[in-house]
Amino acid sequence: MSVPDDRRYLETHEWHRLDGDTVTIGITQFAADELTDITFVDLPRVGAALAANRAFGEIESVKATSDLVSGVSGTVVAVNEALADNPALVNKDPFGEGWLIKVKATNPAEMEKLLTARQYEKQTGQE
Numbered sequence: 825m826s827v828p829d830d831r832r833y834l835e836t837h838e839w840h841r842l843d844g845d846t847v848t849i850g851i852t853q854f855a856a857d858e859l860t861d862i863t864f865v866d867l868p869r870v871g872a873a874l875a876a877n878r879a880f881g882e883i884e885s886v887k888a889t890s891d892l893v894s895g896v897s898g899t900v901v902a903v904n905e906a907l908a909d910n911p912a913l914v915n916k917d918p919f920g921e922g923w924l925i926k927v928k929a930t931n932p933a934e935m936e937k938l939l940t941a942r943q944y945e946k947q948t949g950q951e
Contacts, residue, residue, distance in 0.1 A: 827852065827853075827854075827941045827944055827945050827950060828919055828941060829940070829941035829942070831941070832895065832935050832936075832938030832939060832940065833852065833938055833939040833940075833941065833943070833944035834877075834893055834895045834938060834939065835939065835947060836891070836893045837851055837852045837854060837855035837858075837948075838850065838851055838852070838855075838892060838893055838894070838895065839851070839852055839919065840894075840895050840896060840935060840938055842929070842932060842935050845928055845929050845932050846901065846926055846927065846928055846929070847896050847898070847926065847927045847929050847932070847935065848923050848925075848926050849892075849894060849895075849923070849924050849925050849926070849927060850914070850918055850919065850922055850923040850924050851883065851892070851914060851918055851922075851924070852918060852919075852944070852948075853918050853919065854948050854950065855890075855918070856914055856915050856918040856922070858887075859883065859885035859887055859888060859890065859915075860885055860886055860887050860915075861885055861886045861912065861915065862883060862884070862885045862911045862912060862914045862915050863884050863885055863886060863911055864883075864884040864911055865881065865882075865883050865884070865892075865907045865908075865911050865914065865924065866881045866882040866883075866884075867880070867881045867892075867903050867904070867907070867924060867925055868880050868881055868900050868903070868925065869900065869903070870900050870901060870902065870903055871899060871900060872899070872900045873897075873898075873899055873900075874894045874896070874897060874898055874899070874900065874927055875894070875897050876894060876895055876896050876897045876934050877893060877894070877895065878893065878894065879891040879892060879893055880892055880893070880894050880900075880925070881924070881925075883914070892924065894927065895934065895935070895937070895938045896927060896929045896930075896931070896932070896934045896935060897929065897930045897931060897934060898927040898928050898929040898930045898931075899927065899928050899930075900925050900926070900927055901926050901927065901928045902925065902926035903924075903925050903926075904922070904923050904924055904925065906921070907922070907924070
């Protein structure tokens with residue numbers, strides 16, 4: 825399993841990809857595989873304020889319900905509406921079409937505190 829090195833990671837398995845001052849957030853392939861069949865994703869509304877290292881929603885599967893955590897503070901500017909009808913997109917393509925939200929970061933430097941791909945691989949035993 826390959827962990828893209830163009831993004832940063834939380835120990836709770838969320839990935840963060842910075843583009844300008846906007847951060848796209850999703851969950852990793854490792855997390856999607858652990859959850860198995862994802863059945864529902866509860867995401868915030870556009871305009872919601874997020875705080876770094878705080879839950880912003882939940883993801884449910886046939887196995888468990890888990891909090892979704894943001895590694896950056898900011899305002900939600902987009903939500904992946906496709907997940908409302910097809911939450912399995914997260915299983916199918918967690919690093920692409922299965923993205924969760926986009927956040928206009930108030931402090932993009934918070935990304936530097938997140939794990940690199942290599943650090944995340946080491947934490948999950950994928951190295």
